[in-house]
Amino acid sequence: MLRLNCKNSDCKIIGDVHGLNLEEEFNNSAEKIADIIRSLNQRKDKPGEWLQWMNLGYNEETIWYVKEFASLVEGRFDNILVLGIGGSALGGMAVTEALLKPYWNFLSPEQRNNLPRIFFLDNIDPDAINGLLDVLDLKKTLVNVITKSGDTAETMSQFMVIKDLMEKVLGDDYRKNIIATTDKKMGILRQLADQEGYKIFYVPDDIGGRFSVFSSVGLVPFALVGLDIEKMMSGIKDIDLELKNTDIHQNIAAQYALIHYLMDTKKDKNITVMMPYSAKLKYIPDWYVQLIAESLGKRVNKNNEKVNVGLTPVKAVGATDQHTQLQLMNEGPNNKVVTFIRVAEFDTILKIPKIFEYTGIGYLGGKTINDLMRAETYSTMVSLEDNQRPTLTLTIDKIDEYHVAQLLYMLEVQTAILGELYNINTFDQPGVEQVKNYMYALMGRAGYEGSASALREKMGIMI
Numbered sequence: 001m002l003r004l005n006c007k008n009s010d011c012k013i014i015g016d017v018h019g020l021n022l023e024e025e026f027n028n029s030a031e032k033i034a035d036i037i038r039s040l041n042q043r044k045d046k047p048g049e050w051l052q053w054m055n056l057g058y059n060e061e062t063i064w065y066v067k068e069f070a071s072l073v074e075g076r077f078d079n080i081l082v083l084g085i086g087g088s089a090l091g092g093m094a095v096t097e098a099l100l101k102p103y104w105n106f107l108s109p110e111q112r113n114n115l116p117r118i119f120f121l122d123n124i125d126p127d128a129i130n131g132l133l134d135v136l137d138l139k140k141t142l143v144n145v146i147t148k149s150g151d152t153a154e155t156m157s158q159f160m161v162i163k164d165l166m167e168k169v170l171g172d173d174y175r176k177n178i179i180a181t182t183d184k185k186m187g188i189l190r191q192l193a194d195q196e197g198y199k200i201f202y203v204p205d206d207i208g209g210r211f212s213v214f215s216s217v218g219l220v221p222f223a224l225v226g227l228d229i230e231k232m233m234s235g236i237k238d239i240d241l242e243l244k245n246t247d248i249h250q251n252i253a254a255q256y257a258l259i260h261y262l263m264d265t266k267k268d269k270n271i272t273v274m275m276p277y278s279a280k281l282k283y284i285p286d287w288y289v290q291l292i293a294e295s296l297g298k299r300v301n302k303n304n305e306k307v308n309v310g311l312t313p314v315k316a317v318g319a320t321d322q323h324t325q326l327q328l329m330n331e332g333p334n335n336k337v338v339t340f341i342r343v344a345e346f347d348t349i350l351k352i353p354k355i356f357e358y359t360g361i362g363y364l365g366g367k368t369i370n371d372l373m374r375a376e377t378y379s380t381m382v383s384l385e386d387n388q389r390p391t392l393t394l395t396i397d398k399i400d401e402y403h404v405a406q407l408l409y410m411l412e413v414q415t416a417i418l419g420e421l422y423n424i425n426t427f428d429q430p431g432v433e434q435v436k437n438y439m440y441a442l443m444g445r446a447g448y449e450g451s452a453s454a455l456r457e458k459m460g461i462m463i
């Protein structure tokens, strides 16, 4: 099971100025936290609460349906191309990077057990799109276009470019190479997919993009590249029992959330750094950045009072970012909480050969790269402790479907708890909608003409 060690945020370790008296704080907030957990679990099935993601670990029907599709298309495609952005891409990228063999797309078909390569297009850089199209044989590519709203301009414009090319390359058969993941009832993609006859997977109601990784948004790509989605579900189910516990002393999501909340509101530390000591986990912080930033960065609270709250998420990877960000973490402003993710057991034990024995690097010979990673992790932890910087450590036993799913699910639950502590709507994103509306106006979408000329004037000043 995923474990959290919070002792290095405690005042007994890092001092009263920067540390919290955790025992006291947990006791003081025990009732409030219990109420929040109870309330989230009571509201989770209620339409409009956007908490359906809390049920995804139990969605056996979707698992069955997704697995059936994956076995139906097995062996037919060399490539999976996911088109999506934000919550429709980041979970998929984080989990496939974590769980597939490293450099998956560079391996031979035999090394990949004849499973397809996987690519994510989550940007609209024309050079990048064109470059990827040079790499892919569209005849052997299954395109999975994912957009819950069904009309996100970035995703749909990519789709329009690629669909057009596919039709040219494949003729009428192109439809067999496209699947759509979108809302059940609403949106342009839903209509198009029906008209065109694409296979459709649905994003259930009341699940926002950044909480959708264990819906068909993530599960379809995962199953297509051979990941064990049932194991993910059992990981979630097992930790869910713990995360439903209303006693903060037994609930790591509640502890993680409360520490971040108090560090922000009592100790002026509103930056949350996520730093896995693992290259395979390197995109988990990207996913976390969106989860934290979009969920918690809000102008108004639930009473419509202006609050301008939020935590600023920062991504880092150990040991790489010891050589980029550690200086700042240790000696810059003491305004961050750093979360380390420690992997207890790597798949590989890699020996460092005993060479160059009589040089300054001779001490490395005979040890393992694993020893070095462990030494780097603890050295960073202790150096931050020496400098009274609060840190948390999440330990994941192994990087596999079971444990990675637990990690992501726990971070989702803690985000929901944090949203309740800040008393804000965790699940909307009005600040993103505003930009979308401006973009529609500039691109000439019907209904947005009014703001276009005023916008152009402002742009003239800016550029």
Ligand code: PA5
Pocket: 085, 086, 087, 088, 146, 147, 148, 149, 150, 151, 152, 155, 208, 209, 210, 211, 294, 429
């Ligand atoms: O978390 C969110 O809701 C957003 O990041 C969305 O996932 C993102 O804007 C993409 O939206 P859609 O899936 O509708 O294309």
